[in-house]
Amino acid sequence: MSERATTLGELLAALDHTVATLVDAPAGQDVVLRSVALAEPADLPEHLETVGALPEVYLLVGMDAAATVAWLAGVGRRRLADRPRVLMTKSANDSPEVRAAAHEAGLALVHVHRHARWDQVFALVRRMLARSPGQRAAADDHDLLAPDTDLFGLAQVVARETGGMVSIEDAHSRVLAYSASDGSADQLRIRSILGREGPGDYLRILSEWGVFDRVRRSDEVVEVPEHPELDIRRRLVVGIRRGTDARARILGTIWLQEGDRPWAPDAARVLRGASAVAARIIARRLDAPSTEAVLVRRLFGAHGDGVDVPSVAAALNLPEAGPAAVIGFAPIGPATDLAASRALIRLHASAFREDSVTELLGDRVYVLLPTYHSERGVGSWVRELVAQLEQSRALIVRAAVAAPVAGLTAVAAARVEVDRVLDSPAAASGSRVATLAEARTAVLLAEIIALIRTRPELRDPRLRALDDYDREHGADLRASLRTYLRAHGEVSAAAAVLRVHPNTLRYRLRRAETVLGVDLADPADRLLLDIQLAAAGPDRPADRAVP
Incomplete structure (x- = not known):
């Protein structure tokens, strides 16, 4: 198996049956997956027989049953080795024609809950496909201290050790990882996993009960009683803290929902240990960007040094x-x-x-x-x-x-x-x-x-004489000159803007030429004056700008 590979069974376990349900898997659940694409109908190639390699997992968004069947027919005409392995859709899965077409093409068909957000499902699938075998082995071996343990592996281990269902959230109550759910998952857990964050109404209730305050103040494991009228079962929660003093930073929380059987007697102790492990995992993410992130930053030139383009590519x-x-x-x-x-x-x-x-x-x-x-x-x-x-x-x-x-x-x-x-x-x-x-x-x-504005030596000092003249004679040569230049030397157009007779404007322009010592018939003089007047600004005379 490749160093970067995940099986369909592992992917379904991570997604949880709350989010995704397997409809059919003609090749079984040991199919190896490495790539994923989220696609709308317009993103799909028209001639599947002629394109190169396709992603092994497709998340089809906004695709009706007829279009899905037609796409699957095209997939089925490709060589078996060049076909996708998994199709994930929402409404199209309810069609018997889609199920039959997917089976005929050899694709596993996965139904995604209609309330699940595509962006969150896509991000989770990509993250699962990027996990290394070392991360999965760490979770399977119950080794919480293994360097490659990730939050999903941690959630699975804590669930097995405590006998409950685990979810790990960040400091804003967004779900980062969770263990597999069973039939006793309450509506709070289901809504949190589907929405990838705790429902706002319940978060307000927890705040009113003082749960968040207790979690922030100490590293104690807080018990939240069940509330059948809200379809909320009993829970334990512990904060994920970075630091041990009063200034410790809260990185998130770990929640343990009670199922149909009681928790293990040492559930609180397991949660405390899991909190410390989760803090290290999250801190690593915060402190050390991934290799991919470093390469992408170099590619965009963020570090200012050269980049080995062939290696990055x-x-x-x-x-x-x-x-x-x-x-x-x-x-x-x-x-x-x-x-x-x-x-x-x-x-x-x-x-x-x-x-x-x-x-x-x-x-x-x-x-x-x-x-x-x-x-x-x-x-x-x-x-x-x-x-x-x-x-x-x-x-x-x-x-x-x-x-x-x-x-x-x-x-x-x-x-x-x-x-x-x-x-x-x-x-x-x-x-x-x-x-x-x-x-x-x-x-x-x-x-x-x-x-020009930041370099005084680049400013034309002759503009000072123009502004001095305007101030001493109550004239407006500067504005007249600017309007004339913006009118591309058209006296009639500029005079209309200034609401003066064209001869009046011609007199002002001749006076400006005399004061400045320039020739408005010279293109270079006109260009320089236009730029200098723009640098001075419409209400920033040159004498104010020049020290």
Whole structure:
């Protein structure tokens, strides 16, 4: 077996029958799985017989029964070794035609609960497929101290040792891992697993009972009594703490639900030990980014050093050659937090391109599309995602697209260009989604003007004479000159904007030429004056800007 492989049986055990139920497995549950894709109908290739290798697990979203049957027929025409192994869907599983087509094609069919969130299921499947055999062995051998033990393995061991059902949550009551459920799982557990977080109404009740306060104050195991009227069974809970003093940081909680049989006598002691192990696991995640995360950060140029592109491409299974696209998402306003929406952006990017790479750097999220079909298609996808973030998450963001990018060697440079667009106030005044080509003029001009503003020696001191004249004579040569230049030298158009007679404007322009010592018929003089006036600002006279 490959070093990175998970069987169908292991995947189903991790998903739990609350989330996913096996409908049929023609090849059994020992089928080895290594790759997964979440796909909508538009993401599926039209001619399955001619495409290359397909992911071994497919999560089909928004696919009706007829379309699913047609897709399975195409899968069945591929060589047996080149077919997917597992199909996970929601409504389509209720169709006898889908079950028959999946069986005929040799695919295991898994029914996903209609209330389960696709983004959470997809993330869990990806994480399970990335687990190494060492992690699974650690859980099977009851070795809680093994370095490779993960939270799912820990939950399984604690459940076996205590005789209950375990869920591990983070400090915000989001479910990180859980053990297998049985028929005695209450509605709280089912809703938490399906929603990947504790129901808000129950969390309020726990807060009113003071459970969270007790967990935060000490490392004691807190008992929560059963409440049949709420369909809540008895529980034990312990905090996952980093540190032992009063300033200890709460990383999460471990919950133990009582089933049809009593807990083991030492259940509280087991929970305390599991809390310490969970703290080490979570701390490792917080302190040490994964190898993949380090490689992705290097690819985006976050560390500022060079990157061995062939090695990174091989490790991340990415094509080295282009055309590629780099997209950056930046928040608008201080209240917008993209960190919480990185998973959603990653989900949509993976649905758009299975081989996409997503990373959070600072307060921005970057997406790499190693290959793409058309620049117009990338732009449409980005605009749809920006609109969806606003509608579903109330997140207001801007995006910049660099495409085409000449392969992985140019990704870091493309990210720098994307940042230049996102940093530019001029680009921000336009569309919420901009390409480098569209924003190039605005970005470069804004950077030139910003440079002039920070470098006094680059400012034209003659503008001081113009402002002195305006102040002494009650004139407005500066505004007249700016309007004339913005009208591309059209006196009539500029005079209309200023609401003066064209001859009046001509007199002002001649006076400005005399005061400044320039010739407005000279293109170089006009260009310099336009840039200098822009750098000074509409209500920042040159005499205020120059020390």
